[in-house]
Amino acid sequence: MNTLEKITKNIESFSKSERKVAEVILASPQTAIHSSIAALAKLADVSEPTVNRFCRRLDTKGFPDFKLHLAQSLANGTPYVNRHVEEDDTPESYTAKIFESSMACLDAARHSLDPLAVNRCVDIMTQAKKLSFFGLGASSAVAHDAMNKFFRFNVPVLCFDDVVMMRMSCIGSSEGDVVVLISHTGRTKALVEIAQLARQNDAIVIGLTAKDSPLARECSLVLSMDVPEDTDVYLPMASRLAQMVLIDVLATGFILRRGGKFRENLKKVKEGIKNSRFDNPHL
Amino acid sequence: MNTLEKITKNIESFSKSERKVAEVILASPQTAIHSSIAALAKLADVSEPTVNRFCRRLDTKGFPDFKLHLAQSLANGTPYVNRHVEEDDTPESYTAKIFESSMACLDAARHSLDPLAVNRCVDIMTQAKKLSFFGLGASSAVAHDAMNKFFRFNVPVLCFDDVVMMRMSCIGSSEGDVVVLISHTGRTKALVEIAQLARQNDAIVIGLTAKDSPLARECSLVLSMDVPEDTDVYLPMASRLAQMVLIDVLATGFILRRGGKFRENLKKVKEGIKNSRFDNPHL
DNA sequence: CTTCCATTTGTCATTTAATGACATAAAAAA
DNA sequence: TTTTTTATGTCATTAAATGACAAATGGAAG
Numbered sequence: 001m002n003t004l005e006k007i008t009k010n011i012e013s014f015s016k017s018e019r020k021v022a023e024v025i026l027a028s029p030q031t032a033i034h035s036s037i038a039a040l041a042k043l044a045d046v047s048e049p050t051v052n053r054f055c056r057r058l059d060t061k062g063f064p065d066f067k068l069h070l071a072q073s074l075a076n077g078t079p080y081v082n083r084h085v086e087e088d089d090t091p092e093s094y095t096a097k098i099f100e101s102s103m104a105c106l107d108a109a110r111h112s113l114d115p116l117a118v119n120r121c122v123d124i125m126t127q128a129k130k131l132s133f134f135g136l137g138a139s140s141a142v143a144h145d146a147m148n149k150f151f152r153f154n155v156p157v158l159c160f161d162d163v164v165m166m167r168m169s170c171i172g173s174s175e176g177d178v179v180v181l182i183s184h185t186g187r188t189k190a191l192v193e194i195a196q197l198a199r200q201n202d203a204i205v206i207g208l209t210a211k212d213s214p215l216a217r218e219c220s221l222v223l224s225m226d227v228p229e230d231t232d233v234y235l236p237m238a239s240r241l242a243q244m245v246l247i248d249v250l251a252t253g254f255i256l257r258r259g260g261k262f263r264e265n266l267k268k269v270k271e272g273i274k275n276s277r278f279d280n281p282h283l
Numbered sequence: 284m285n286t287l288e289k290i291t292k293n294i295e296s297f298s299k300s301e302r303k304v305a306e307v308i309l310a311s312p313q314t315a316i317h318s319s320i321a322a323l324a325k326l327a328d329v330s331e332p333t334v335n336r337f338c339r340r341l342d343t344k345g346f347p348d349f350k351l352h353l354a355q356s357l358a359n360g361t362p363y364v365n366r367h368v369e370e371d372d373t374p375e376s377y378t379a380k381i382f383e384s385s386m387a388c389l390d391a392a393r394h395s396l397d398p399l400a401v402n403r404c405v406d407i408m409t410q411a412k413k414l415s416f417f418g419l420g421a422s423s424a425v426a427h428d429a430m431n432k433f434f435r436f437n438v439p440v441l442c443f444d445d446v447v448m449m450r451m452s453c454i455g456s457s458e459g460d461v462v463v464l465i466s467h468t469g470r471t472k473a474l475v476e477i478a479q480l481a482r483q484n485d486a487i488v489i490g491l492t493a494k495d496s497p498l499a500r501e502c503s504l505v506l507s508m509d510v511p512e513d514t515d516v517y518l519p520m521a522s523r524l525a526q527m528v529l530i531d532v533l534a535t536g537f538i539l540r541r542g543g544k545f546r547e548n549l550k551k552v553k554e555g556i557k558n559s560r561f562d563n564p565h566l
Numbered sequence: 567c568t569t570c571c572a573t574t575t576g577t578c579a580t581t582t583a584a585t586g587a588c589a590t591a592a593a594a595a596a
Numbered sequence: 597t598t599t600t601t602t603a604t605g606t607c608a609t610t611a612a613a614t615g616a617c618a619a620a621t622g623g624a625a626g
């Protein structure tokens with residue numbers, strides 16, 4: 001836990017002198033981390049060992065160690081925590097909260113991701129004859145995005161957000177085809193059926209979905225992430241973000257695996273769209 | 284600047300012994316902040332004053348002060364900096380880099396966003412008779428996502444990634460209609476024309492695009508973000524993420540403005556899709 | 567209201583860490 | 597090769613932090 005919060009939370013349980021120390025620190029943490037134990041003791045009008053005892057009470061090894069902890073909690077102004085939007089938030093505050101929550105979720109997602117699974121996934125995708133990205137609802141945007149990325153690699157790519165099209169596509173698939181199914185919950189019936197269908201037609205099915213979900217059970221390979229979805233707002237927010245970054249990761253792995261000549265291809269695509277644009281005077 | 288970055292950046296200008304110190308610290312910053320100057324000197328196989336001189340070279344007052352700075356840059360596990368993927372990165376390292384870069388970009392985007400503009404944008408959107416989201420290329424995924432979000436609010440919403448459909452839609456628009464155009468660069472000719480067309484037909488045009496771009500000049504209101512796009516990879520990555528979070532922000536502002544009864548509506552939508560899903564045994 | 571016990575707090579001594587001054591070694595320039 | 601400059605280490609000094617112990621404070625029981 002954040003050291004400053006910890007002080008605030010425990011201030012009631014402190015003794016008189018320790019509370020004096022706590023108040024001085026809370027009043028100006030920046031001063032605290034740049035002072036010696038003697039200076040701080042003087043500011044709080046207590047003895048030096050009292051400051052030391054205060055530090056130990058907060059589970060630190062001593063004053064220098066305490067300063068380190070304090071410095072860490074002071075870094076970055078605000079840490080990226082999942083903060084909830086309140087009814088009376090100003091535009092400024094809810095904007096900050098949403099951005100911060102998004103970052104916190106990406107951080108959580110990253111740590112829950114299995115690099116080995118990522119690697120195997122890239123393996124499979126680089127060897128695919130055809131790549132299909134399927135997603136329904138909020139995940140369809142992710143599927144679109146994935147297509148937009150992978151089509152630049154000169155690989156046959158498909159993308160559908162329509163169950164009927166998915167079915168037709170799966171029936172026509174054959175060995176060497178890879179189907180990527182995107183679903184945060186992994187509980188969408190239609191998509192589970194698609195997974196079964198794809199596998200019956202010899203396609204490899206990769207699931208970007210929750211582990212141990214019905215969908216996950218039907219996939220050849222699952223890439224799961226634990227994203228703390230903000231459930232009191234009835235909108236899927238962070239999950240798509242994490243999925244999208246995961247697509248970036250897979251695309252990057254793809255490029256790295258296929259090597260330099262494919263980077264040439266990317267350049268070509270980018271140059272190809274140039275004359276549909278206004279020139280940028282700054283370039 | 285981040286202390287770790289600073290060390291990396293200046294490592295060339297260090298002397299032999301100082302470089303030894305730098306390497307030991309970079310190898311394990313966590314060890315460094317918990318060691319005394321003597322311990323660190325031993326690890327780097329140099330004398331204690333050398334470590335001290337190293338600290339001063341990095342604009343700190345001495346070793347303890349240096350540790351404080353280092354601790355701050357180590358806060359949050361790893362600092363979110365824009366790190367570039369290298370040819371020989373492992374799956375683990377490029378995954379971490381991409382997630383971190385994404386978070387760093389979101390952070391940058393957040394700080395460059397004007398809350399007043401967000402507020403005005405929400406104002407306009409809540410009063411819209413009809414909402415249209417248009418995006419081409421990578422931005423089309425964002426437009427889709429926006430539709431997916433706003434349609435839950437019981438507002439007429441459109442979304443196109445096809446220029447012809449956009450044109451047709453714009454021609455049919457009238458006063459009170461709001462068109463949101465999504466383009467990272469703001470230099471896509473087709474979209475600039477759409478902006479003009481929409482305004483000729485009395486629609487309000489909101490641009491989620493770069494400020495001072497050709498598209499921005501044609502919009503009634505511009506929401507711009509400075510996102511450090513990773514230009515040596517020929518893929519748009521972070522910009523869509525930032526745009527998507529911005530959509531979340533707008534949607535949230537929308538809900539807050541419209542009040543409680545709309546939250547009921549969200550609940551209904553969520554319950555409506557329930558029986559297309561497998562039950563979650565954990566709920 | 568006193569006495570006793572427990573807790574808190576301060577004083578002082580000791581230990582440990584950090585820094586400054588100087589000397590030596592290494593490298594670069596003459 | 598010699599000189600000069602820069603880098604590095606040794607040692608002494610200073611400052612900071614901690615431990616041990618004593619004094620003071622605050623309750624609780626008699």
